[in-house]
Amino acid sequence: MGKTNPGRFFEDYEVGDVIRHAVPRTVAEGERALYHALYPARHALYSSDEFAAACGLEGSPLDDLMAFHVVFGKTVPDISLNAVANLGYAQGRWLKPVYPGDTLRAESQVIGLKQNSNGKSGVVWVQTRGFNQVGEIVLDYVRWVMVRKGDLDAPAPETVIPDLPAVVPASELVIPEGLSFEDYDFELAGAPHRWGDYEIGEKIDHVDGVTIEEAEHMLATRLWQNTAKVHFDATFREDGKRLIYGGHVISMARALSFNGLANAQMIVALNGGAHANPCFAGDTVRAWSEVLDRAETSVPGIGAIRLRLVAVKQGAEPFALKTEAGKYAPEVLLDLDYWALMPI
Template sequence: MKTNPGRFFEDYTLGEVIPHAVPRTVTAGERALYHALYPARGALYSSDEFARACGLPGSPIDDLAAFHLVFGKTVPDISLNAVANLGYAEGRWLAPVWPGDTLTARSTVIGLKQNSNGKTGVVWVRTEGLNQYGAIILSYVRWVMVRKGNPEAPAPETVVPELSDAVAAGDLAVPEGLDFTGYDFAQAGEPHAWGDYDVGERIDHVDGSTVEEAEHMLATRLWQNTAKVHFDATFRPDGQRLIYGGHVISMARALSFNGLANAQMIVALNGGAHANPCFSGTTIKAWSEVLDRAETSAPGVGALRLRLVATSGGEPFTLRGEDGKYLSHVLLDLDYWALVPR
């Protein structure tokens, strides 16, 4: 058979390394499309001159655009037959991505666990995105629930990897040359610096954006994400295309500009969960909570650990019910580190 039906749970082997197709050369058009799809206004990713004033050679590609590009490459091998993408951990952006860079990706299977129903299982992979020089620009762990192709296939030995609750502040990779000592708060859009945020503080980002069918499919195709649930309306019993979780992440991140305009660069992904599915017509809103603060060795640069929550409504700052489960209006719960001027 020449066509690719995708991998099923029984097709994965602990420790195997999976190289992903297809190499992708990033252009400035990537940034323009990303900013057309999301209300992204981060100054560092919008202006070469602003980026140069912050010690970089120019404006890099948005951190989440780089994430989506790498993630999309993994889909044909990891999640083409996925029931759900369950979570993320130990994500680190290790170097900026520049227009002209060519990205490839590989994943290593680090965990396997068959579910009690015998029809599905969970696969843990560590994915690395590399540039044309072989340097790792991004690394993260995700776990996915995948269908079994043959329900009678024997269950593998259960191995659940031990993952860190968060990337340590000392392990954050600050881009070489980044310097916020001359940071222009007026051009960035808000006056709030690292010291203006308190641990435990919560921010309602106020704005909302309604997801449209066409835009999410355009975005998902842009990242070359081929997961069937995002395009094929016959693949789900309810006949609805599932919105790619990364689309929700980017929309929520863009909405968080209102209150976090100076959280310029995401450098780590501590954890994340797509708590409930998102469908076309949903209006996404967002709120954030400051979880931690840390200094860095880079001049004028601090780090904030932030929880970003995307919702489809409901009261701001509500997350879980008395049973500990996510409330029905919570779409995304994301824990990340961002670099902020001090």
């Protein structure tokens, strides 16, 4: 007894706690191949060493969202093993590209707590940082999670709700060292559309759809070493269904967005996100985007485009988002707000 980990419950967190997550993970070309097999990922910078070298990088990085999933997966045993739901993201930035051979580790600091009125659960806010093998921060982000209480009689903590910005300012976006789109090959990238071709308020239907398979989402979630029970154990939910990891939907939607946003190459910030409704095996995921903003960066020729990426399932109306009552339409799976880099 006492040697297994039941996971932390809401009453086990204190504001200021720093949690170093097990286990460091060296990522390589195998992870890239699996990522590209699981999602229809085709952005050129992440597919070709030669294309990436022509853009000033040492080689093709691993996909930004792959790095996010690996770091996120590290946090699950300590943050969300007993979660009811992952509620949202904010203040995320990718600070360094991740290359094959890099070793990633993660740590999180508790920055907020609020017990729910039912006394059975509460919301935990954490800021998570992912580090490479030389201690550089490759990404950081805030997320908040609703977590069950293990002891219903445990006293409620003092409520602390962090003040989080709605958007990462364009001036705080980090452009990878050496990145240049001066010799960018639009033909090889797959589309001619530049930063200046997109207008604020423009909506893009990404056309394609992918049906989620049970085996594939479980393989993906195991790949990220995400141990949350709701994704694997069919007895854990009353309906007997395995919940699709929200990151699986994010990567699927991002990959689908290639058709219309092929030149939105690098994700550099995560402004916010909501998993609006659950996704299950058998659902067919489609995606659309809205251009929310554009900004120049500190590097000539590289523009930042702020995009809303929405994933929907079968039965959704065109560009479905919210009902007249202001709630997400039941077919909406994901509402993600991010900054990406694009040639001007």
